[in-house]
Structures are given as C-alpha cells and as structure tokens.
Amino acid sequence: MSKAIVNGNRSKGRINRNIYGHFAEHLGRCIYNGIYVGENSSIPNVNGMRTDIVNALKAMGIPVLRWPGGCFADTYHWRDGIGPKDSRKKIVNTNWGGVTEDNSFGTHEFMELCRQLNCEPYISGNVGSGTVQEFSDWVEYCNMGGQSPMAGERRANGQDAPWNVKYWGIGNEAWGCGGNMRPEFYGDLCRQYSTYLRNYDPEHSIYKIASGASEDDYSWTKTVMQRAGRFIDAVSLHYYTRPRTKRWEDKGPATGFPREEYYSTLYNTLYMEELVENHSRIIKQYQGDRQIGLCVDEWGTWFDVEPGTNPGFLYQQNTMRDALVAAINLNIFNNHCDTVVMSNIAQTVNVLQAVVLTEGDKLVLTPTYHVFEMYKGHQDARQLESYVETAMIGSSQVPDLHISASQRDDGTVLVTVANLDDNSPAELDCAVTGLGKLREVSGRVLSGAIGDYNDFDSADNVKPATLTAGLTGDGFKATLPACSVAAFILK
Ligand code: AHR
Numbered sequence: 001m002s003k004a005i006v007n008g009n010r011s012k013g014r015i016n017r018n019i020y021g022h023f024a025e026h027l028g029r030c031i032y033n034g035i036y037v038g039e040n041s042s043i044p045n046v047n048g049m050r051t052d053i054v055n056a057l058k059a060m061g062i063p064v065l066r067w068p069g070g071c072f073a074d075t076y077h078w079r080d081g082i083g084p085k086d087s088r089k090k091i092v093n094t095n096w097g098g099v100t101e102d103n104s105f106g107t108h109e110f111m112e113l114c115r116q117l118n119c120e121p122y123i124s125g126n127v128g129s130g131t132v133q134e135f136s137d138w139v140e141y142c143n144m145g146g147q148s149p150m151a152g153e154r155r156a157n158g159q160d161a162p163w164n165v166k167y168w169g170i171g172n173e174a175w176g177c178g179g180n181m182r183p184e185f186y187g188d189l190c191r192q193y194s195t196y197l198r199n200y201d202p203e204h205s206i207y208k209i210a211s212g213a214s215e216d217d218y219s220w221t222k223t224v225m226q227r228a229g230r231f232i233d234a235v236s237l238h239y240y241t242r243p244r245t246k247r248w249e250d251k252g253p254a255t256g257f258p259r260e261e262y263y264s265t266l267y268n269t270l271y272m273e274e275l276v277e278n279h280s281r282i283i284k285q286y287q288g289d290r291q292i293g294l295c296v297d298e299w300g301t302w303f304d305v306e307p308g309t310n311p312g313f314l315y316q317q318n319t320m321r322d323a324l325v326a327a328i329n330l331n332i333f334n335n336h337c338d339t340v341v342m343s344n345i346a347q348t349v350n351v352l353q354a355v356v357l358t359e360g361d362k363l364v365l366t367p368t369y370h371v372f373e374m375y376k377g378h379q380d381a382r383q384l385e386s387y388v389e390t391a392m393i394g395s396s397q398v399p400d401l402h403i404s405a406s407q408r409d410d411g412t413v414l415v416t417v418a419n420l421d422d423n424s425p426a427e428l429d430c431a432v433t434g435l436g437k438l439r440e441v442s443g444r445v446l447s448g449a450i451g452d453y454n455d456f457d458s459a460d461n462v463k464p465a466t467l468t469a470g471l472t473g474d475g476f477k478a479t480l481p482a483c484s485v486a487a488f489i490l491k
Contacts, residue, residue: 001427004388006405006415006475008434012335015406017063017379018342019333020372021122022355023298025070026105027096028313029350034358035113036105043361047112048105052363053349053356054116060355060369061376064120064167066297066344067110071095071177073169074128078138081106082157095177097312107142111163120166122297122344127171127186127193127211128179136196139168143200164204167342168197169297173238174211175220183220186211187227194231209295209342212236213279221279225286234293234341237279240302240352241269241325244396254303254316255451259422262321262450263394265301266420269325270398272299273332280339293341296333300346300353300368301325314351318366319453320462320483322353323446326371327418327485330378331404334416337383345372357454364454367462370446374464374487377414381406386415388428393421401426401480407435413490419480422450431475432490440491441476443467447484 024030037043037050044051068076072095080089081103088103114121123142125135140150145162154162170193171178174186181189190210199205210228212235213220221235242251244264252261276294283292301322302314309315326345333340345368349356355369383406390399402418413435419426432438445467454461467486469478480486 001429002389002401004386004403004417004428004430006413006430006432007385008407008432010385012338012383012385015334015337015378015381015383016341018120019330019337019340020061020376020379021064021066021342021344022062022348023066023070023344023346024348025351026068026072026076026093026101027070027347027351028310028315029358030347031105034349036109038104046116048109049113049116053358056356056363056365056369057117057348060373061379062117062119063379064122064342064344065114065117065348066122066124066169069124069172070298071172073124073172074126074130074178076126077130077134078107082108097310108157108159111159121163122167122169123165124169124172125193127174127189128177132193132196135193136198139165139197139206140200143204143206145201162200164201166204166207167209168206169209169211169236170194170232171211173214175214175217178211183223184227187224190224190228191231194228207233209234209236209297212238212295215239216275216278218278218282221282222286225283225292229286229288229292232292234295235279235283236295236297237275238298239272239275239296240298240300240346241265242302244268251303254306255319255453257321257451259450260395262422263396263398265321266324266328266398267396269328272329276332276336276340280336283339294339295341296343298346299329299343302352316352317453318354318357318368319451320367320448321450323367323371323462323485324418324420324483325353326368327416328402330371330375331402331416331418334378334383334404334406359456362456364456364459366454367446367452370462370464371485374444374446374485375416377408377412377489378404378406378416381408381414384413388417401428411491415488415490417480417486417488419482419484419486422483425482426480427477428480429472429475429477433474438471438475438490441469441471441488443469443478443486443488445481445484445486447481450483
C-alpha cells in the first residue's frame with residue numbers, strides 16, 4: 001500500500017494554463033501535410049486547417065501554440081509568408097530535410113489556426129539571420145490597431161483588426177542553430193531586440209521570452225539574466241528526453257525498445273525537476289523586483305525516426321513510455337507553477353513526441369494526447385501540495401509513483417498519479433486534508449504494456465478507461481495498474 005497526501009492548506013499558486021502548451025514548427029509533416037492541408041485538399045478542412053486535427057486539439061484543451069520554430073524560426077523571414085499565395089517566395093528549409101518551403105502557411109494562416117483552436121499564439125522571431133527592424137515590423141504588423149505602415153499592409157492583406165499577439169520569443173536556441181552565439185553576445189542582442197518590440201495597445205502588453213539554455217547550461221541563464229533580465233518577461237529552457245545510455249546518433253527506437261530503455265528514459269525525464277529548480281533559482285537571483293518566468297518551450301522524447309522515413313522529418317511513434325514521460329513532466333511543471341509559466345511539448349503533429357499522428361486522411365491520437373486530455377483540469381487551477389510514498393524500482397532506480405494535484409474554483413480537486421512500475425499494480429491510499437468532507441470520487445486510467453501504441457489500423461489500442469476508486473474516511477483508495485497514468489476527480 002502506498003500512502004499519499006493531498007494538502008489543501010498548502011499551494012504554490014495557480015497552474016498557468018500555458019503549461020499545457022504545444023509547439024508546431026515548419027518541420028517534416030507538422031504544418032504541411034499535417035495540420036495544414038490547404039483549402040483544395042480532399043481531406044475535410046476549414047481554410048486549409050484539417051478539421052479532425054483542430055477538433056482533437058480543442059478537445060484536449062490546447063491553450064497556446066508556439067510557431068514557426070525551433071531552428072526554422074531563425075531562418076524565417078515573415079514577409080515571405082504574407083500576400084497572395086501564388087506570389088509567395090519558395091525557399092529551402094535548410095534545417096529540416098532541405099525540402100521546398102512554399103510559404104503558403106504564413107502569419108495569417110497561423111493566426112487563423114489559433115482562432116480555430118481558440119488558443120493563444122506564441123511567435124518566435126528571427127534573431128539569428130534577421131534584423132531588429134524586421135522583427136519590430138512583425139510585431140507592428142500583428143498588433144498595431146491604428147494607422148501605420150505595417151497596419152496598412154496587414155489590412156491590404158485582408159486583416160483589419162490587430163491580432164494582439166502577446167507572446168514573442170526573441171530567437172531560438174541562440175547558443176546553437178539560432179546563431180551559435182555566446183551568452184554575453186546574445187544577452188546584449190536580446191536587450192537591443194527587446195527595445196524595439198513595442199506595445200501598440202496599453203491593454204495588450206506583449207510578453208518577451210528570451211532564448212534560454214539547453215539542459216544544464218546554467219551559465220547561459222545566469223549571463224542572459226544579468227545582461228538582459230530587465231528587458232524580458234521570461235527565459236526559456238529546452239530539454240529533450242532520450243534513454244540514459246544513448247548518444248544523439250543512436251537514440252534508440254520509439255517502439256520495440258528493451259525494458260531497460262523504458263526505465264532509463266523515465267530516469268532521464270525525471271531530471272527535468274532538477275533543471276527547473278536550478279534554472280528558476282538563478283532567475284530569481286537576478287530578477288530584481290519583477291517576476292521573470294521560466295518557459296520550458298521545448299520538451300519531450302526524441303528517439304530514432306521510424307525506419308524508412310526522412311531522417312530530417314523527425315517522425316516517431318508514441319507509446320505508453322511517452323505517456324509516462326508526459327505525466328511526469330506535467331506533474332513536475334504543476335508542482336513548480338510558481339516559476340514555470342509555460343511549457344510547449346515538441347511537437348504537436350507528426351514530429352517527435354506528437355499528440356496526433358496522421359497518414360493520408362487517417363489520424364490517431366497518441367498515448368501522450370490522452371495524458372494531456374486527462375490532465376486538462378489542472379489548467380488555471382490552484383496547485384495543491386501532494387506527496388506520495390515511493391519505492392525505487394527498475395534498472396535505473398526510479399520512484400514507482402509520481403503525483404500532482406490541484407483545485408478548481410468550483411472546489412473540484414484533480415489528483416494525477418503515474419505508476420512507473422511496468423510489472424506491479426500500485427495500491428494507493430490517498431488522504432486529503434484541509435478541503436472538507438469529500439462526497440464523491442471518480443477515476444480514469446491510461447494503461448498498457450510499456451511499448452503499446454496506437455496505429456492507423458488499431459487507433460484505440462491505448463485509450464483512457466474508467467478506474468474504480470472508493471472514498472475512505474479521509475480520502476480515497478484505488479489500484480493503479482502497472483505502467484499507468486491515473487486521474488481522480490474529487491468533489
Ligand atoms: O524540435 C526540434 C528542434 O529541436 C527545434 O527546431 C530546435 O529548437 C531543437 O533543437
């Protein structure tokens with residue numbers, strides 16, 4: 001029996017809904033032949049956006065979408081993607097497979113996608129190969145409501161009202177594909193760019209996110225905070241999960257992996273907690289009297305591409321192992337909601353740890369999708385401190401259970417628990433304190449063997465099911481199957 005406690009008297013504050021954010025890059029089949037099929041496609045679409053994908057992402061509760069990269073962002077010139085489609089410039093996507101980018105999905109199409117999804121846009125601007133003027137013009141094009149050269153151009157292209165885009169990334173991975181800069185240089189550049197990214201409406205201030213560190217590069221965060229902290233609202237962090245022993249050139253397969261790679265992947269993903277805590281500590285040290293947030297705007301699993309697919313397209317399947325990775329990371333972000341203001345799993349459709357995979361007109365929801373859907377009640381809820389007794393298991397010695405909890409304004413409590421043990425069910429006995437008498441508990445669970453996944457001919461192989469849970473004198477009890485993610489709603 002594993003004892004857990006949800007403490008209604010202690011909270012780190014609201015869980016920003018943007019922690020449940022996503023990322024869509026011009027990479028492989030994420031945008032083209034994924035989300036965007038074009039107006040003339042035989043696949044049902046609204047203004048070129050695949051209807052089944054839009055419906056799935058809405059049902060999952062997508063709050064914010066980052067675009068257009070990634071590495072692509074620092075080669076992207078936004079003017080290539082506006083105006084009549086047949087006269088848009090055709091360029092080479094030099095980062096991802098060297099394919100032709102016809103720019104048929106540009107700013108107006110991205111904003112239309114966000115409108116259909118009812119989510120906030122988050123645009124990553126080009127610092128690596130662009131100019132301050134170009135970036136500044138993009139903000140004016142999107143956000144100026146009155147008369148101005150950029151607002152006039154936007155209107156000529158069919159959009160009268162400003163979009164009031166709030167979230168702007170000042171470059172991406174400036175230490176790598178975004179320009180191979182040193183933190184001192186980037187910190188200064190970030191100040192300069194930030195100066196010219198203006199607010200055009202006092203009621204819609206923009207939110208500036210500096211290009212942050214890779215993994216444990218703490219000196220990057222420190223230097224950027226020291227140099228540019230006064231000019232930004234948040235710093236990003238990128239961390240991808242691979243099996244522990246694997247090198248970048250040999251990350252291991254997304255399916256059919258040995259058990260030891262299941263445990264070493266979970267071990268590596270748990271490292272996110274240490275990264276979040278250490279980067280947050282540095283941010284706090286240099287933030288002064290303004291609160292600067294941490295945006296984990298790229299995270300997720302990165303395995304070898306599926307055999308026979310373009311290595312530049314980063315297409316991988318998604319198993320119960322990915323579901324556990326998603327559950328652990330979302331629990332970590334919930335539990336650090338005092339500093340983590342946004343996270344964006346990479347990437348929404350057909351790339352890396354995707355929530356949706358497509359093949360022609362077929363679509364599958366991945367195990368990762370179901371975790372996001374089961375966790376969506378945490379969005380904007382008040383985080384509650386929670387603890388669970390754990391035993392260390394598996395070849396990599398990971399804790400068997402992982403938990404987070406929150407309470408919505410209507411009093412409903414959501415407790416999400418992952419059972420990492422692929423062999424044994426977990427008997428959970430969870431006490432709930434400080435929240436009054438519970439009247440009702442209901443549970444849902446996603447479970448399977450570590451390598452189970454949904455494919456185009458077996459799309460419902462892994463999907464949530466009802467999990468029996470019973471009230472006790474001071475909380476609830478349930479049995480979590482081996483390798484599972486459970487969500488309990490308490491009233
Ligand atoms: O998500 C794939 C790539 O990973 C992104 O383009 C880049 O920012 C990161 O290295």
